[in-house]
Amino acid sequence: MRFDLQVIASWVQAGSKVLDLGCGTGSLLEHLVREKHVVGRGIEMDEEKVSKAIGRGLSVVQGDLINEVRDYPSGFFDVVILSQTLQQVYQPEEVIREMLRVGKRCIVSFPNFSHWRIRAQILFQGRAPVTRELPHEWYDTPNIRVIALKDFRRFCREQGFTVEKQVAIDTDYRQEQGHALRFFANWRAFYGIFLLGKER
Amino acid sequence: MSEYIDGLSNRAESVGIVERKSFTLPDDAGPFELEGGAHLSPVTIAYETYGELSPARDNAVLICHALTGDAHVAGYYSETDPKPGWWDIMVGPGKPIDTSRYFVLCANVLGSCSGSTGPSSVNPATGKAYGLEFPVVTIGDMVRAQKLLVEHLGIERLLAAVGGSMGGMQVLEWAVRYPDMIAAAVPLATTPRHTALNIAFHEVARQCIMADVNWNRGAYYDSEKPSMGLAVARMIGHVTYLSDEAMRVKFGRKLYEKEAYKFGFDLEFPDFQVESYLRYQGGKFVERFDANSFIYITKAADYFDLAQQHGGGSLTEAMTKARCRFLVVSFSTDWLYPTSRSRLLVQAMKKAGLEVSFSEVEAEFGHDAFLLRNERLFDLVESFLEHALATERKRAETAPKEAWG
Numbered sequence: 374m375r376f377d378l379q380v381i382a383s384w385v386q387a388g389s390k391v392l393d394l395g396c397g398t399g400s401l402l403e404h405l406v407r408e409k410h411v412v413g414r415g416i417e418m419d420e421e422k423v424s425k426a427i428g429r430g431l432s433v434v435q436g437d438l439i440n441e442v443r444d445y446p447s448g449f450f451d452v453v454i455l456s457q458t459l460q461q462v463y464q465p466e467e468v469i470r471e472m473l474r475v476g477k478r479c480i481v482s483f484p485n486f487s488h489w490r491i492r493a494q495i496l497f498q499g500r501a502p503v504t505r506e507l508p509h510e511w512y513d514t515p516n517i518r519v520i521a522l523k524d525f526r527r528f529c530r531e532q533g534f535t536v537e538k539q540v541a542i543d544t545d546y547r548q549e550q551g552h553a554l555r556f557f558a559n560w561r562a563f564y565g566i567f568l569l570g571k572e573r
Numbered sequence: 574m575s576e577y578i579d580g581l582s583n584r585a586e587s588v589g590i591v592e593r594k595s596f597t598l599p600d601d602a603g604p605f606e607l608e609g610g611a612h613l614s615p616v617t618i619a620y621e622t623y624g625e626l627s628p629a630r631d632n633a634v635l636i637c638h639a640l641t642g643d644a645h646v647a648g649y650y651s652e653t654d655p656k657p658g659w660w661d662i663m664v665g666p667g668k669p670i671d672t673s674r675y676f677v678l679c680a681n682v683l684g685s686c687s688g689s690t691g692p693s694s695v696n697p698a699t700g701k702a703y704g705l706e707f708p709v710v711t712i713g714d715m716v717r718a719q720k721l722l723v724e725h726l727g728i729e730r731l732l733a734a735v736g737g738s739m740g741g742m743q744v745l746e747w748a749v750r751y752p753d754m755i756a757a758a759v760p761l762a763t764t765p766r767h768t769a770l771n772i773a774f775h776e777v778a779r780q781c782i783m784a785d786v787n788w789n790r791g792a793y794y795d796s797e798k799p800s801m802g803l804a805v806a807r808m809i810g811h812v813t814y815l816s817d818e819a820m821r822v823k824f825g826r827k828l829y830e831k832e833a834y835k836f837g838f839d840l841e842f843p844d845f846q847v848e849s850y851l852r853y854q855g856g857k858f859v860e861r862f863d864a865n866s867f868i869y870i871t872k873a874a875d876y877f878d879l880a881q882q883h884g885g886g887s888l889t890e891a892m893t894k895a896r897c898r899f900l901v902v903s904f905s906t907d908w909l910y911p912t913s914r915s916r917l918l919v920q921a922m923k924k925a926g927l928e929v930s931f932s933e934v935e936a937e938f939g940h941d942a943f944l945l946r947n948e949r950l951f952d953l954v955e956s957f958l959e960h961a962l963a964t965e966r967k968r969a970e971t972a973p974k975e976a977w978g
Binding site: 414420423424427428429430431432433434435436441444445446449 | 898900916919920923924926928929930931932933934935949952953956957959960963964
């Protein structure tokens with residue numbers, strides 16, 4: 374499994390109730406159900422991906438994540454996951470608030486826009502950056518947000534979301550091995566993963 | 574519905590020769606009380622089964638047919654039978670509902686005319702066909718009759734109930750009415766209740782029958798049948814099962830066996846292909862269906878209201894009675910029971926904390942898409958049932974063994 378998903382999985386307690394928003398074909402959810410015996414639910418927009426996830430025996434609903442998450446009762450889940458999707462979300466504040474309403478905690482991960490390679494592309498080539506983590510051209514990208522680790526931390530502070538854990542990783546997301554960064558994360562990390570709790 | 578099967582199925586891949594069976598409720602059980610308050614006796618249910626019931630009796634899949642369907646889901650009645658059952662592409666060895674793994678069961682609904690007790694059956698009080706003296710039946714009554722059949726076959730718990738359209742209503746009814754008797758439910762292209770538009774189409778269809786002089790307030794069994802009324806009712810239904818796009822692709826404005834308009838109302842040779850098609854479908858339907866059954870069954874679908882009947886008006890409340898896992902599927906071009914109807918169901922299931930999967934399948938042919946070959950639908954149903962069986966078997970292993978005797 375992808376390294377970033379391994380990190381996320383390590384934060385999920387065995388036997389807990391998990392909702393994965395934008396679960397894709399359900400590889401993380403399947404791993405959690407099989408290895409950690411979680412009660413899993415997923416939401417995904419793409420019909421083909423939904424079909425694959427249901428094919429894995431998962432309970433997945435096709436639909437828009439902000440609309441779909443609203444239907445769940447408050448506190449129904451232990452953990453709600455938004456993996457590599459925040460950069461595509463129109464109302465990030467509302468989505469995270471809903472995630473924390475239906476779940477006790479939430480895990481959010483996204484590509485770090487302030488990585489030095491991205492900065493270098495803008496600085497030296499003077500054009501919209503295209504990287505392995507953000508591989509789309511400006512005209513066909515699903516990513517409507519540019520997020521830096523620093524920005525996200527500030528956003529959480531302002532919105533009153535408690536950051537309980539955070540990890541910055543400098544591993545290509547397709548790889549299974551990786552390691553967490555300790556220094557200069559905002560420059561060096563490809564991805565950030567945050568565990569958020571409700572405001573105190 | 575069986576009109577779709579032509580040329581879509583391969584005899585070699587079918588379940589083969591099947592036979593229609595029937596089950597009559599035993600006398601000592603007393604008359605069958607209907608939701609409308611009336612009593613019915615005797616009650617006979619026609620059904621078919623395919624595949625083998627496992628020793629643990631944990632592989633039974635009930636299929637619920639739509640409005641004008643019957644118990645003949647798959648296979649042929651004889652070597653020379655030209656046409657297989659209405660869902661032969663879905664049910665058979667190696668097919669999504671695999672008869673080499675599952676024991677498949679389908680019953681003709683109460684009120685229908687293919688062997689189950691309905692308005693064309695003999696009323697023991699008069700010795701003649703019931704006609705309008707037949708009591709009104711509901712989806713709940715149909716399901717209660719199915720439950721008695723399931724028990725009669727020695728099945729304590731269904732692995733799944735699967736059905737589209739009105740079949741989907743029965744699946745939902747099963748899930749909330751008998752939560753302990755069903756492990757998984759697959760309601761396809763269906764709705765928790767009819768809208769005014771749905772009821773309106775049914776009422777227009779019923780009025781076509783009732784306006785036919787031969788209908789004679791339902792007492793036509795010894796005389797000419799209201800064939801024209803029933804044919805027109807079917808034409809209306811047929812239009813609602815297709816979509817604008819499907820009809821454009823299939824017919825457009827093509828003319829029927831002529832080069833130019835004839836500027837008239839020829840009853841033998843209409844101008845447009847779509848006119849000819851509808852007349853043909855209407856005519857074929859009359860051969861196999863009873864007009865009174867049509868008005869009773871459409872009415873049953875109109876009365877169906879899951880929220881009202883099981884949740885005091887709240888769909889979520891109704892769904893909290895269910896315990897099985899669900900696979901809900903809608904079709905992109907279905908305007909009779911559009912995706913928004915299925916989403917209402919899914920929303921209530923989520924609120925009720927149930928395990929639910931939902932997909933809107935891209936399909937061209939409107940409401941009837943669930944009857945047609947669609948790889949996406951096939952994959953969904955196949956894998957959902959596979960996992961349901963695996964889960965059910967795991968559940969049986971871990972469940973505390975009940976002491977016998």
